[in-house]
Amino acid sequence: MKFAQILTVASGSLHTALALPSTLPRQQTCTSPKLRKEWSQATAGERSSYIQAVLCLATKPSTLGLPSPATVYDDFAWAHATLNNEIHGVPAFLPWHRYFVHVYEDALHDCGYTGNALYWDWAADSGAPASADVWDPTTGFGGNGNQTTPSQFGTVCVLDGPFTVLNPVYWNSDVRPHCLQRSFAEPSGDPPVEMFGFNYTPDIVAQVSSETVYDQFNNQLENGPHAAVHQGVAGGFRGLGDLGPVSSPNDPIFFLHHTNVDRIWWQWQQQDPQTRTFAYGGSIGENGPTADLDDILPMQGLAPDSVVREYMDVNSAHLCYTY
Template identity: 30%
Template sequence: MYTRSNQRNLTRAQKRRFVDALLALKRSGRYDEFVRMHGRYYVSDAEEGARAAHMAPSFFPWHRRYLLEFEQALQAVDPGVSVPYWDWTVDNSPSSSLWADDFMGGTGRALDRQVMTGPFAHRNGNWRITTRITDGRFLTRDLGRPRDPVSLPTRADVDAALADPVYDAAPWDSTSATGFRNRIEGWNAGGEQRWRNHNRVHRWVGGLMMGATSPNDPVFWLHHAFMDLLWTRWQQAHPRSGYLPRTRLPREDPAYGQVFALDEPMPPWDVRPSALLDHTRHYRYA
């Protein structure tokens, strides 16, 4: 059992150990394997085939297992490291300590959005992007999108999602109008409000966080650790509610074969969502 802490409470030494473990994982090539995995399983509901990671009920358990495996890889480098979480309802500015030179580094320069500060700046020689959609070799960000500003979600936005007592609802995709899962994952019809909560954070960071290979930006892990914590808070707030769908969808359902019910194994690990409902045998949150 170990603890995932709020990144704002990390000591300088804890930040350094986390960063060093990330850099070691990158040098080994293991980090980029995780980036490729996320890209492989980012399947939209406009595509054919199963959707395990996004736009589906398994968004939370899939990413829980994904983060666990990543965390275990970090701990193979340094057993004292865990993934901290970024509460973007509080640390909601490009000037937050999260973006300091000794941690995640800052936003990208105006010319090409290249991150020039911090340990993941390309010019420091330790963070070369190899798995990407674009041709760039460097980490990019556009924090807050100054030319067309976007704000981070608020505590009220999160609370509205946490208040939904139903985990997910048909049609089990990006168009689901109700349900905690999509209220937090953040798909919505129309305009800028299409991007809520989780999705809006990806847009606020900008750069490589905008695509299927968003783990190229190390802040991805801190963002998704907070997603995991929010799932835990929802479970605590609604103890009589649970993961849906509980059973495999009938063949006549349009989403048949595309979403994973409670006891249907998810790729690539063949682990069921039901095995990932309780995180407490692995870690706790501070």
């Protein structure tokens, strides 16, 4: 399975931020944190405004200078794809994706959305993930791709909902314009559950969250439930869903998925905020250097590169949100 292979690829290296000043400028404090809601808890107005803003991203020319017809929508998939080895299978997985969701939230705001990042609580829906509210054709992201045509690239197009008009340009890092593709994994397990739901149940999330060491927690969250959701949405027998390859931000569900991953990390930090807010470490790749809070988080021009330390605490002035 494509995504599983990608996830196990040995990681590259994050460079240590030797040149940065030891004290970064401090803004004011976070007095009223913004509440991030579950998709189904957002108001109808928030949901529709969120969807309109996603569509708006695909009307703006790339700000990264990617050749036409690439749009801001494609900037996110391209940046994620080109950074693959630096942001997966490494301790920076969680803080990098926290930063990425934050940058995306800003981009939605530039497109008129006034709410906060939203999440999909897939554990709550793990008994029947294909029936989750997020896939609703009217109020949500539309559902499964076409599973009746031959298993070829460009045939598993999403059939309903607001995103059938999208034409993502990248597949991995290659220019390969296509429809938004999904391929929900067929029922399996005992009793059979669709979309590998048995791999991201509340019990499994609780088990992962019982890890007390950051590196273990980060690894298990990434390779366990996080990966299973990618595979569940993209890896049916027709395969080829956009949530599978490293250009996975092509499927807007990516950001609801990763906001939920971020929420699980936040809950883990909240179990013992004193020691866990800045709990970080592990080695960068096999026998690689030890991860450090001063390691760079690269953003490929979507936003300034930052450092891990800046994305550990959701109560910092520049993040300032809660769940």
